[in-house]
Amino acid sequence: MPSAVKVPRGICKTSPKSALAWDSRICYIEWRCNWLVGHTRNCPVGWLPILEQAALAIQQTNCTDFVTLSIREQFGDFVWNVETQSLEAWNHVTFAKQRALTTCSVCGTSYDVEYVCWGGSRLTLCDACDELSGPQIMDRMYPAKRRLGIS
Numbered sequence: 001m002p003s004a005v006k007v008p009r010g011i012c013k014t015s016p017k018s019a020l021a022w023d024s025r026i027c028y029i030e031w032r033c034n035w036l037v038g039h040t041r042n043c044p045v046g047w048l049p050i051l052e053q054a055a056l057a058i059q060q061t062n063c064t065d066f067v068t069l070s071i072r073e074q075f076g077d078f079v080w081n082v083e084t085q086s087l088e089a090w091n092h093v094t095f096a097k098q099r100a101l102t103t104c105s106v107c108g109t110s111y112d113v114e115y116v117c118w119g120g121s122r123l124t125l126c127d128a129c130d131e132l133s134g135p136q137i138m139d140r141m142y143p144a145k146r147r148l149g150i151s
Helices: 019-032 045-060 087-100 134-141 143-148
Strands: 067-074 077-083 113-118 121-126
Touching (some): 045 077, 134 143
């Protein structure tokens, strides 16, 4: 398991609560870790703190060959496809994926989380977020996408 990473100023351990907060945190992490640019907007809001902490940990390893191919939620799992020769960087990615299995993709809660079948797919949701309607779930998972007109 990767060592604990000190969370620097500007990075929160909680999920952003608004579209503006989500957008500004994505811009910040892409500025800090340029190998994430273009991929972070597909990360659900509940998993953004996991991505931020893993990305900063990878940045601290001084890995020079790290390439992000894609980041997304697929069938309730956090998918982060990368290319790297660094075992330490790979461990941080794997640890982030494992943490996401027990974290709600909507609100970031890490207790009472389960896979929920929804709309022909599967999502990782807590009991409170499972009570939301479909459009509410999507609006909360990706708060800035509707505002920015991104599908």
